[in-house]
Amino acid sequence: MKIIRTIQDMKQSIEHYRDLKKQIGFVPTMGFLHEGHLNLMREATKENDVVVASIFINPLQFGPNEDFERYPKDEQADTLHAEKAGVDVLFMPTVTEMYPKPMLMQMRIKGRTDVLCGRSRPGHFDGVLTVLTKLFHIISPDKVYFGLKDAQQTAVVDALIDDFNFPIELVGLPTVREANGLAKSSRNVHLTKQERNEAAWLYKGLQQGQQLIRNGEHYPDNIIHLVTKTIEQHISGKIDYVELLSYPSLEFVSSIDQQVILATAVHFDKARLIDNLILDNYGEIITRYN
Amino acid sequence: MKIIRTIQDMKQSIEHYRDLKKQIGFVPTMGFLHEGHLNLMREATKENDVVVASIFINPLQFGPNEDFERYPKDEQADTLHAEKAGVDVLFMPTVTEMYPKPMLMQMRIKGRTDVLCGRSRPGHFDGVLTVLTKLFHIISPDKVYFGLKDAQQTAVVDALIDDFNFPIELVGLPTVREANGLAKSSRNVHLTKQERNEAAWLYKGLQQGQQLIRNGEHYPDNIIHLVTKTIEQHISGKIDYVELLSYPSLEFVSSIDQQVILATAVHFDKARLIDNLILDNYGEIITRYN
Incomplete structure (x- = not known):
């Protein structure tokens, strides 16, 4: 498994796969990988030639009183898990790499967010859409995989892809649970x-x-x-x-x-x-x- | 020159060129082509294997009291001009094709628009950015060409491409003028x-x-x-x-x-x-x- 930390290297790697006409599956995550993520990765390996996963804790999608600072991290374990799940390229950019300067552009969604988590997390999905737009352009995947545990996120990404004609197929896969039924998170x-x-x-x-x-x-x-x-x-x-x-x-x-x-x-x-x-x-x- | 009117046909055509590893140049326009546009097209033919031009009068970038309804049109002349300028594919979608339903997504730019035309045309550049994001995803160009007559537009597209990591190179070319110096428009x-x-x-x-x-x-x-x-x-x-x-x-x-x-x-x-x-x-x- 290749580990890539810069946008330039990631784009170069993708160009290489494109030249070889490989179909690319993409699993965006914030890391601290669990069975839910790994299930997405394994499924992606079945349906694509190359699987890229990203680990990026996106500051834009956390509110001022949310848990950005203490969001759990474990790069070493994540690397082992992702490799075992069949990931070919693990993209782990820094915040400065993704946001080298304040963004002039803003991505917003008018619907699908005044309910569920959107109501209690204002701006959260705008942050998600912004980082995904960037990642989609950096990685140019054919298919992108999300867990249906984050069902509102999947609905919002569905609108992003549809409204803006991204040449990407969205795949939402079922929530993976502990033995007692607790959703993995x-x-x-x-x-x-x-x-x-x-x-x-x-x-x-x-x-x-x-x-x-x-x-x-x-x-x-x-x-x-x-x-x-x-x-x-x-x-x-x-x-x-x-x-x-x-x-x-x-x-x-x-x-x-x-x-x-x-x-x-x-x-x-x-x-x-x-x-x-x-x-x-x-x-x-x-x-x-x- | 191929004339394409649907997004699906356009994406298919692009896929074909991609398979042949062709470099694609793109000239987005609102039609009623003049020397300014044709100059962009001719330049694009020199620097790319395939040139796609679009003609789409984008309702989203016109204000309520602006000239959307009477924006000049001449599809027949445009077709002849574009072909002569070396365009390979002319993409002319309808408004319904580009906006089949109300958009949930909104694209905004926070800077570069409270001056020049942005000040007197509120929302204009948000409309430009929205349609360009769609067109960029439909056409996946390597390079996109704009006339520097619309310098603010070029500056705004520069932010769009940069902030969202579009894998596209922006080229701005000089204003073409009448003999008396009047900018072609x-x-x-x-x-x-x-x-x-x-x-x-x-x-x-x-x-x-x-x-x-x-x-x-x-x-x-x-x-x-x-x-x-x-x-x-x-x-x-x-x-x-x-x-x-x-x-x-x-x-x-x-x-x-x-x-x-x-x-x-x-x-x-x-x-x-x-x-x-x-x-x-x-x-x-x-x-x-x-």
């Missing part, structure tokens, strides 16, 4: 043992909502109510939201008659966790989005 | 014969400013004053601005000690014309920007 390291057990109830709560839909419940309010009650009863943390929206357009629905997302976010003492299910109108889970 | 058709004669004084006024710099004048105010007075004395139209700024950063300067732009815009009865000179600190004209 780099932020899970900040949980106490007690919280880690409780956090499994995010998934269990969502599953109870899913079961309601399977049983024919059509009214979002009833589903949201049940999920909220279930999670509340089992965790010491504080619920940020439980929402049910159309997916990927992320609009409020009055009835379950299309693909939807049932999502939640919970604040624990040192970590804010998210989880979701993307469901068709019969309540069955969507396992690949593109 | 599609909007010149809206001038009366009298106005067309008067309009030559935009250039003559700027040249007088240039001469002052050559003679050692360092103070922008003195230069701006002379240019304003000269133009005012010879035209029936109304001056929108005469400005002298650093180039391409477009910031006010207190002394001529770097590359600058001396620029003007004038409202005539049915057309607003612009002209400029880009000068080094000795007052000599910059003939190629990249």
Whole structure:
């Protein structure tokens, strides 16, 4: 596995692969890789000739009171994991390499962000879109892979690619979970043992909502109510939201008659966790989005 | 010359050229082609294997009271001119093809636009940047060509490419002029014969400013004053601005000690014309920007 730290070297490497007519898959991450990331990487190796992964903790997508400074890092472990997952090139630029001077350009999204995490993290997705636009131009991938745990991010990137005609195919893959159902997340390291057990109830709560839909419940309010009650009863943390929206357009629905997302976010003492299910109108889970 | 009207066909055509490892030059225009455009196209044929030109009157870059509806068109003449200039592919999408639904994404630029035309055309450059981002992704050019008559546009595209790491080289080429010095522009058709004669004084006024710099004048105010007075004395139209700024950063300067732009815009009865000179600190004209 090649490790590249500068944009110039990365572009040169891509040019080389382009000359050889290699199809390039790209997995952007913020590092501290877990099974969720590695699953994306392994899947990318199956569908592409070359897999590029990036590790970049993007300051632009963190709010002033968020966890940029203490976002977990482990370059050595990440390198080993990525190599084992079949990554060909690991791109790890510094902040100065990516943002050598203040940006004049601003990328914004008008929809899909006044709900879910977008509401509690103003500017977050603009930062995500900005760094992805840069990475897409540096790496020119044919396909890009995201975990559906970050479902709102996937919906937002879908709009980016579609509106701006990026010649890139978006692939969203299902959330990878611990044995108890807890969604894998780099932020899970900040949980106490007690919280880690409780956090499994995010998934269990969502599953109870899913079961309601399977049983024919059509009214979002009833589903949201049940999920909220279930999670509340089992965790010491504080619920940020439980929402049910159309997916990927992320609009409020009055009835379950299309693909939807049932999502939640919970604040624990040192970590804010998210989880979701993307469901068709019969309540069955969507396992690949593109 | 191939004429292409859909994004899908255009992408397919580009893929074909990419497979053949052709270098692609791109000349984006709004049509009603004149010598200025054709000069860009001819130059592009010299430096690339394949030249793609686009004709698209982009509604997003026109303000509500601007001339979108009556922007001049002549598809037949344009086709002949482009072919003669050596264009290989002419891309002429409809508005619905480029904007099939309202955009969720917004592209903005924070600097370089509160001066010159940006001040009197709020949102104009955001519209330019949006359509260019789309066109750059559809056409994936190696080089893109702009006329330095639209110097502010070139400066803004320079920021777009730089901030977002587009793998594209920007080339700015000098303004092409009528025998009397009037800068070629599609909007010149809206001038009366009298106005067309008067309009030559935009250039003559700027040249007088240039001469002052050559003679050692360092103070922008003195230069701006002379240019304003000269133009005012010879035209029936109304001056929108005469400005002298650093180039391409477009910031006010207190002394001529770097590359600058001396620029003007004038409202005539049915057309607003612009002209400029880009000068080094000795007052000599910059003939190629990249």
